[in-house]
Amino acid sequence: MIALAQEATIASRNARNPRRGSGRFATVSLLPAQAQTQQHPFTFDKNALRLLKESEALDRQFEKRALVYHDSELQKYLEALSVPLLPKDPLEHVQWKFRILRDPAVNAFGLPNGSIYLNTGLLARAENDDQVFARLAHEISHVTNRDPYLFNRTLRKKVVETEVFEGAAGALFGLSGFYATRHVSGQPDQIGLIAAVTGYPQTFEQKSDENAVRRLRLAGRNPAQLVRLSLLINRLELEPVSFWKNQSNIEDRIAYEKALVGLDRGPDGVSDPGYVARMKSLILDDIHLDLDMRRYRSAVAAAERLVDAYPNDAIAVFWLAESYRSLGPRLEGIRTTYQQFTKFTDEDEANRLAGTPQGKAALDANQKKSEELYKKAASLDPALAEPYFGLGSLYQQQGKKGQAADMYRKYVDLSQRPADKERAKYRLAELTKTLGEVK
Amino acid sequence: MRRTQWFSAVALMCGILAGDAHADFPYINSTLKKRQVTIRKAVVLPAEVAYKRVSLKGVVGGAEESDQIAGAFYFVVTRELAARGVEVLPNPLESAKTDADKYAIADLQTRYDTLRMPLRKKPGRVEHGRITLDDRVAAFTPGIGSDALVFIRADGASMYRIGSLRPDSFRAEVTFVDAKTGDVLALVRFELIRDAAKKSEERLMNGLRDAMHDVPLPNPPTKK
Numbered sequence: 001m002i003a004l005a006q007e008a009t010i011a012s013r014n015a016r017n018p019r020r021g022s023g024r025f026a027t028v029s030l031l032p033a034q035a036q037t038q039q040h041p042f043t044f045d046k047n048a049l050r051l052l053k054e055s056e057a058l059d060r061q062f063e064k065r066a067l068v069y070h071d072s073e074l075q076k077y078l079e080a081l082s083v084p085l086l087p088k089d090p091l092e093h094v095q096w097k098f099r100i101l102r103d104p105a106v107n108a109f110g111l112p113n114g115s116i117y118l119n120t121g122l123l124a125r126a127e128n129d130d131q132v133f134a135r136l137a138h139e140i141s142h143v144t145n146r147d148p149y150l151f152n153r154t155l156r157k158k159v160v161e162t163e164v165f166e167g168a169a170g171a172l173f174g175l176s177g178f179y180a181t182r183h184v185s186g187q188p189d190q191i192g193l194i195a196a197v198t199g200y201p202q203t204f205e206q207k208s209d210e211n212a213v214r215r216l217r218l219a220g221r222n223p224a225q226l227v228r229l230s231l232l233i234n235r236l237e238l239e240p241v242s243f244w245k246n247q248s249n250i251e252d253r254i255a256y257e258k259a260l261v262g263l264d265r266g267p268d269g270v271s272d273p274g275y276v277a278r279m280k281s282l283i284l285d286d287i288h289l290d291l292d293m294r295r296y297r298s299a300v301a302a303a304e305r306l307v308d309a310y311p312n313d314a315i316a317v318f319w320l321a322e323s324y325r326s327l328g329p330r331l332e333g334i335r336t337t338y339q340q341f342t343k344f345t346d347e348d349e350a351n352r353l354a355g356t357p358q359g360k361a362a363l364d365a366n367q368k369k370s371e372e373l374y375k376k377a378a379s380l381d382p383a384l385a386e387p388y389f390g391l392g393s394l395y396q397q398q399g400k401k402g403q404a405a406d407m408y409r410k411y412v413d414l415s416q417r418p419a420d421k422e423r424a425k426y427r428l429a430e431l432t433k434t435l436g437e438v439k
Numbered sequence: 440m441r442r443t444q445w446f447s448a449v450a451l452m453c454g455i456l457a458g459d460a461h462a463d464f465p466y467i468n469s470t471l472k473k474r475q476v477t478i479r480k481a482v483v484l485p486a487e488v489a490y491k492r493v494s495l496k497g498v499v500g501g502a503e504e505s506d507q508i509a510g511a512f513y514f515v516v517t518r519e520l521a522a523r524g525v526e527v528l529p530n531p532l533e534s535a536k537t538d539a540d541k542y543a544i545a546d547l548q549t550r551y552d553t554l555r556m557p558l559r560k561k562p563g564r565v566e567h568g569r570i571t572l573d574d575r576v577a578a579f580t581p582g583i584g585s586d587a588l589v590f591i592r593a594d595g596a597s598m599y600r601i602g603s604l605r606p607d608s609f610r611a612e613v614t615f616v617d618a619k620t621g622d623v624l625a626l627v628r629f630e631l632i633r634d635a636a637k638k639s640e641e642r643l644m645n646g647l648r649d650a651m652h653d654v655p656l657p658n659p660p661t662k663k
Contacts, residue, residue, distance in 0.1 A: 050500060057502035065487075065548070066532075066541035102545065285542075292550045342556040345570055423577040426619055 321373030524657030
């Protein structure tokens with residue numbers, strides 16, 4: 001009881017001042033989240049209700065903008081996984097919903113109204129069910145602990161601090177608002193919601209991590225997979241605009257999680273073929289999103305993973321080819337700086353890099369890989385039209401206009417989609433025009 | 440500061456205050472300017488607006504107003520285009536039936552947002568035809584048969600009063616993209632100094648009409 005009271009004091013003190021706990025790790029909690037909320041029933045004031053209303057509006061925005069990924073099988077999978085994690089008694093103003101967000105940023109978050117979102121980027125990079133379970137446990141814990149409200153309340157007491165945070169958040173959203181999650185969540189601009197999406201101060205995160213580890217142990221799952229997922233996030237965010245702005249924060253968090261689980265080195269990955277099979281269509285969708293957002297390195301990594309699992313799947317091979325072609329002169333493993341990313345368009349960046357010796361070498365190597373892969377995809381499924389369009393684009397990039405025109409013709413013959421056919425016909429017409437001029 | 444500069448600054452301020460809105464010079468692709476490309480049919484993508492209400496205690500919301508302004512902005516753009524002789528095709532989001540149709544719209548909006556960063560940095564590139572969404576836009580089914588896709592973005596805030604002043608702000612931009620090649624044809628921008636959540640249609644229409652004044656469209660601009 002004394003321990004309980006002490007912990008409650010620490011929790012409320014940390015809630016009043018979230019920075020106070022940073023730098024030292026909070027006492028490892030041995031109490032279930034439910035017990036903590038029972039000790040301190042949360043009272044809803046005007047601001048809390050406003051935050052609740054904003055989170056409901058955010059739910060509607062995600063749905064309205066078609067950012068929610070609909071897959072009934074995956075929905076059932078997430079619901080089944082979360083059953084042992086939910087509190088037995090209903091929480092006031094919480095209705096649990098588990099959704100997948102079409103966003104390649106490696107992230108998950110829980111809104112105060114009980115909507116838990118897992119990004120396609122996170123599910124596509126996770127290796128097994130334990131990692132998803134750990135992440136769900138972490139986010140559910142934020143909601144049961146009422147973290148968005150507590151954090152919002154703390155900051156609202158300090159107007160100046162709020163304004164500073166808003167400025168920072170504004171810069172964050174303004175600069176890299178192209179991630180779906182950030183773009184939409186930047187709109188309500190409620191501090192609690194921003195924190196819910198992009199991360200809370202250290203003390204809040206640590207409490208949720210502790211709860212996640214406890215839940216993993218209780219469910220007979222491997223707690224080391226929580227650390228493994230953080231390592232994956234850290235390693236695979238190769239992009240110029242990383243979702244996690246502060247690299248040192250995530251490294252601190254990995255160190256803390258290792259200490260919590262009792263690991264002295266990084267845990268090994270446990271790749272589950274069943275998990276990859278379940279996520280196959282989601283991974284393909286995520287590759288598509290990666291390519292749309294100029295996240296070519298992530299697209300290559302995801303497509304390679306899929307091809308490793310399904311070496312004879314024509315669609316997986318096609319997407320790997322497409323990813324390598326899009327990667328072009330960009331070097332794998334080297335990040336473009338954020339400044340370059342915002343300054344140059346995709347085309348400008350590629351042209352600039354192709355002018356350097358390293359860029360030229362990377363372009364040649366990536367084009368060679370993509371040509372081989374396109375041909376492999378076409379041989380695996382001769383009825384698949386897409387590899388021919390890819391080959392046409394590749395040859396056009398290389399200045400092989402005649403070969404490109406042949407490939408577009410094949411695509412027009414095979415393609416079943418009128419809109420795509422029009423695109424190929426337009427390219428063919430342009431090419432024929434220039435070929436005629438040459439003759 | 441020299442007297443002429445003072446005079447210009449005061450005249451600009453008076454102009455802004457007298458008229459609620461301030462339009463930037465539009466960036467127009469030379470192909471559109473020379474009438475090598477004409478916009479007769481267009482698909483207007485749903486507007487995306489980020490609006491917040493700020494009180495002395497910080498930000499107090501704005502999600503509902505964002506929705507309301509987005510609806511009004513979409514309506515105003517379609518009305519102005521129709522007045523300028525452009526046939527506006529149905530709202531793609533309303534005609535989307537399957538998840539795949541809805542995802543296609545979301546993906547296109549995302550691709551525009553990715554392009555928007557370098558576009559904002561150097562908007563002058565539009566005039567030289569050096570900024571493009573590439574011809575993948577041609578595969579956007581609701582856009583088949585149209586000449587241009589129109590993207591609408593805005594952000595703004597309603598601030599707390601400082602004495603008798605209430606420094607509200609609202610920045611809006613409308614981008615026209617060639618529906619076949621993906622080239623950005625025109626970028627128009629304007630600002631409002633009044634609260635965009637109130638009398639939205641009227642205020643947005645004033646700003647938009649000024650901003651689109653020089654964009655070559657089938658009909659000449661209407662008089663106020």
